[in-house]
Amino acid sequence: KAGVTQTPRYLIKTRGQQVTLSCSPISGHRSVSWYQQTPGQGLQFLFEYFSETQRNKGNFPGRFSGRQFSNSRSEMNVSTLELGDSALYLCASSSTSGGPYEQYFGPGTRLTVT
């Protein structure tokens, strides 16, 4: 079974721009979560989607948004980028039937904002 895939792997953007990151979960997994990882703040939860619905949201400003499609693929968008948004963005998927189950992480998208 293929793992969680994230595209692109690396991204360089300028302050004020917006960016969209993509995540394809493991086949059959319907729950997708997003995390931001920075040296200063560690791993912080952004949001979780299940069956195209946002079920949980972390403490991030409204510039951070996401969505999930009917095939469980997910995207997250960051508008009006700030230097502090530079981070590794990790997507994780999990099975849901009879769970809870562990989350499996993708390799991440390294976003650099200049």
Added chain:
Amino acid sequence: AQSVAQPEDQVNVAEGNPLTVKCTYSVSGNPYLFWYVQYPNRGLQFLLKYITGDNLVKGSYGFEAEFNKSQTSFHLKKPSALVSDSALYFCAVSSADRGSTLGRLYFGRGTQLTVWP
């Protein structure tokens, strides 16, 4: 509120010696506990989990962890460390209802494990 503490930023151990990476947690409700490992420029790799049942759980690559409810701890252990075990280790906790998704995972700050030859 859920939280995880990893009291040691760094653990150093000689190859062949046993290793322990410590984790304590705070959660309302039933705890679901996980250990992940991260190699440089990579995502998190699942090692093991405690959901219910035996307090000693075995995971990948010879790692195991012991759930201690009274001490609210979930320490990661390995009887004989390898140089290739050197990486960043994260403990995580969630509290969820049976049959539900995990929701959000709360992670510790991570412990850098270095195993020297």
